[in-house]
Amino acid sequence: MPTLTYSQAINDALAEEMRRDENVILYGQDVAVWGGIFKVTAGLLEKFGPERVFDTPISESVMVGAGVGAASMGLRPVVELQFADFVITAGDEIFFKAGMWRYMHGGAHTIPLVVRAPSGGSGFGPEHSACPEAFIMHAPGLLCAVPSTPADAKGLLKQAIRLDNPVIYFEHKLLYQMRGEVPDGEALTPFGQAVVRREGEAVTIVAWQDMLRRALAAAERLSQEGIEVEIIDPRTLNPFDRATIIESVKKTGACIVVEEAYRTLGVGAEIGALLLEEALPYLDKPFKRLAIPDVPIPTSQHLVDAIVPSVDDIYRAVKELAD
Amino acid sequence: MNQEQLVRIYKNSVLARRFEARIVELAMAGELPPSLHVGAGQEVAQIAAIEALRPADYILYGHRGVAYMIARGVSLADMLADMAGKEGATSRGKGGVMHVVDVQKGILGESGTLGGSFVVSVGVGMALKRKQPDTVVTYFFGDGTANRGPFHEALNWAAVQKLPCVYFCENNGFAISMPTSRSTAVENIADRAAGYNVPGVVVDGSDPVAVYEVMEQAVARARAGHGPTLIEAKVTRLQGHYVADQQEYRTDRNVVAEKDPLPKLQHTLCDRGMLTQAEVDGIQADADRQVEAAVAAMRAAPLLAPEVALQDVYA
Ligand SMILES: Cc1ncc(C[n+]2csc(CCOP(=O)(O)OP(=O)(O)O)c2C)c(N)n1
Ligand SMILES: [Mg+2]
Numbered sequence: 001m002p003t004l005t006y007s008q009a010i011n012d013a014l015a016e017e018m019r020r021d022e023n024v025i026l027y028g029q030d031v032a033v034w035g036g037i038f039k040v041t042a043g044l045l046e047k048f049g050p051e052r053v054f055d056t057p058i059s060e061s062v063m064v065g066a067g068v069g070a071a072s073m074g075l076r077p078v079v080e081l082q083f084a085d086f087v088i089t090a091g092d093e094i095f096f097k098a099g100m101w102r103y104m105h106g107g108a109h110t111i112p113l114v115v116r117a118p119s120g121g122s123g124f125g126p127e128h129s130a131c132p133e134a135f136i137m138h139a140p141g142l143l144c145a146v147p148s149t150p151a152d153a154k155g156l157l158k159q160a161i162r163l164d165n166p167v168i169y170f171e172h173k174l175l176y177q178m179r180g181e182v183p184d185g186e187a188l189t190p191f192g193q194a195v196v197r198r199e200g201e202a203v204t205i206v207a208w209q210d211m212l213r214r215a216l217a218a219a220e221r222l223s224q225e226g227i228e229v230e231i232i233d234p235r236t237l238n239p240f241d242r243a244t245i246i247e248s249v250k251k252t253g254a255c256i257v258v259e260e261a262y263r264t265l266g267v268g269a270e271i272g273a274l275l276l277e278e279a280l281p282y283l284d285k286p287f288k289r290l291a292i293p294d295v296p297i298p299t300s301q302h303l304v305d306a307i308v309p310s311v312d313d314i315y316r317a318v319k320e321l322a323d
Numbered sequence: 324m325n326q327e328q329l330v331r332i333y334k335n336s337v338l339a340r341r342f343e344a345r346i347v348e349l350a351m352a353g354e355l356p357p358s359l360h361v362g363a364g365q366e367v368a369q370i371a372a373i374e375a376l377r378p379a380d381y382i383l384y385g386h387r388g389v390a391y392m393i394a395r396g397v398s399l400a401d402m403l404a405d406m407a408g409k410e411g412a413t414s415r416g417k418g419g420v421m422h423v424v425d426v427q428k429g430i431l432g433e434s435g436t437l438g439g440s441f442v443v444s445v446g447v448g449m450a451l452k453r454k455q456p457d458t459v460v461t462y463f464f465g466d467g468t469a470n471r472g473p474f475h476e477a478l479n480w481a482a483v484q485k486l487p488c489v490y491f492c493e494n495n496g497f498a499i500s501m502p503t504s505r506s507t508a509v510e511n512i513a514d515r516a517a518g519y520n521v522p523g524v525v526v527d528g529s530d531p532v533a534v535y536e537v538m539e540q541a542v543a544r545a546r547a548g549h550g551p552t553l554i555e556a557k558v559t560r561l562q563g564h565y566v567a568d569q570q571e572y573r574t575d576r577n578v579v580a581e582k583d584p585l586p587k588l589q590h591t592l593c594d595r596g597m598l599t600q601a602e603v604d605g606i607q608a609d610a611d612r613q614v615e616a617a618v619a620a621m622r623a624a625p626l627l628a629p630e631v632a633l634q635d636v637y638a
Contacts, residue, residue: 025449025453051453056480057476057479057480059476059480061442061473061476062442062445062473062476062477062480064442065441065442065443065473065477066443066445066446066477066480067446068446069442069443069444069446069447069448069449069450070446070447071446072431072443072446072447072450073446073447073450073454073455074450074454075446075449075450077446092436092439092473093439093442096434096435096436096439097434097443101432102635102636102637102638103417103635103636104417104418104422104432105417105422106413106415106416106417106418106424106635107635108414108424108425108426108432109426111638140636164638165637
């Protein structure tokens with residue numbers, strides 16, 4: 001199996017899907033000539049030409065809204081927002097047009113749209129650093145992918161492009177250079193299937209993207225002390241694989257969600273509610289969330305580190321539960 | 324425009340006027356929800372503009388009435404079903420009378436947030452350019468709607484890409500109670516076309532021939548790959564913003580009926596010998612028959628099943 005970076009895996013997924021289906025088009029700010037501000041789309045203009053790979057004005061509303069219109073008329077647009085935070089900038093187009101255009105018109109339209117949204121830690125401050133998955137998960141009509149490995153970055157993006165529903169695909173900025181094995185060719189990652197990244201009996205940890213990386217690092221340390229945690233990577237948040245989490249909690253009796261997002265009504269809150277509704281008898285310990293304490297994300301790195309869950313935070317939370 | 328076309332515009336305008344009047348009656352009686360924004364006074368311009376399109380062309384529209392759909396031959400009974408939440412509803416109870424859709428007839432739908440269709444129209448234009456050359460999309464919107472941000476983003480990018488889009492503003496001088504003069508810095512919405520390097524044309528929306536000719540040019544330009552045109556039809560909203568609007572804010576409400584374009588069109592047709600009085604009477608009677616048949620069909624149709632609320636979220 002070849003080893004690729006997360007960023008190359010995304011680029012490969014785009015190239016393969018564009019080669020497979022001429023209806024796939026790719027556009028966004030600086031994506032064509034320059035290859036994107038994170039260089040994820042480098043080389044695609046040369047491969048597919050300016051009718052299929054093109055730069056846009058700084059107009060997030062029309063970038064996303066045009067994606068809805070084009071998708072409804074038979075294209076399969078992939079739109080790159082420069083920062084995931086801008087799903088709010090294009091709020092009408094993401095939540096109402098992409099999410100509801102089909103429903104509002106009684107199913108007359110099909111919207112095979114993918115919006116690529118680079119999320120997470122950046123050092124660019126409150127409006128360029130968020131992981132706004134919970135907003136998307138809350139909204140009817142939008143699918144939500146959160147790939148954590150190069151293999152899933154490729155497999156989920158290829159699958160997203162082929163789905164007939166709008167997908168908000170969060171690619172984490174701190175993972176772009178992560179290396180990992182990526183199967184060649186047709187390896188699609190199904191939506192709605194979580195994966196157990198590490199097996200254990202002590203506690204179930206649900207985490208994805210950079211928080212998954214931190215959870216895995218904490219798990220190594222805990223393992224040296226004889227504490228084995230189970231780590232679940234949901235891979236997509238809508239559809240959301242509830243069963244895998246519940247099955248794991250039946251075994252461990254405890255659950256911690258680690259998320260790089262605001263605590264109140266975040267994804268962790270939803271998972272907590274799910275466990276209350278469907279797994280209360282199996283919970284031996286209080287459910288726990290590690291999340292950003294409801295403040296915007298600052299710019300200075302030491303201030304970011306003060307609020308985003310760290311390996312230490314995860315380690316300590318598990319120890320508290322395990323004691 | 325030939326004689327047959329002008330007569331068709333008249334017929335469809337009569338049908339739209341009578342259909343909407345009947346909807347208001349049914350709404351006042353409590354049989355339908357009061358959700359229609361009556362288009363009376365603007366339907367002649369709307370229908371004349373659509374007359375300049377080919378059957379394969381598409382439209383996105385605003386909330387002001389149902390004449391667009393009538394010009395495209397959407398079933399009246401289905402539109403009543405949209406209002407009543409009954410079987411036959413084009414949007415299956417999800418969108419009501421403001422989101423009538425019939426893709427086969429080129430009716431793509433409406434954005435509930437005003438101006439949302441500006442940005443959708445750009446994507447439709449991008450798809451048409453690549454997949455259905457020689458086909459155009461026209462978006463109909465109000466003067467108030469022109470003050471939303473998507474207007475700017477869409478016109479700019481549509482112009483840059485030279486998309487086959489036509490933007491048709493119906494300036495009726497009001498956005499609910501707010502006169503355009505108090506909300507809008509330019510004299511004419513079409514003046515903004517200069518900011519996008521596209522033609523901007525003002526036309527008298529009570530004159531169907533003039534509207535048709537302006538649209539014909541805009542559509543030809545779009546088909547030829549030269550990009551969008553911003554048309555502004557000056558029209559009159561004969562009635563309130565919504566069904567029960569008393570229009571206290573309006574100083575012209577006692578004289579507004581004089582600006583009704585429909586009697587004017589009827590006189591023109593009769594004066595020029597294109598229609599006899601008997602034919603006019605026939606057209607009106609026929610419109611009423613169609614409306615009553617649609618009302619009967621709507622009344623006979625069953626309500627949509629409650630589980631329909633759960634459907635159509637995902638493909
Ligand atoms: C984004 C948004 N803001 C406000 C409304 C509420 N609203 C519906 S119609 C209307 C007035 C629209 O005026 P105009 O565009 O001139 O159209 P007209 O009603 O005059 O035909 C308003 C404010 C809305 N639907 N969407
Ligand atoms: Mg108006």
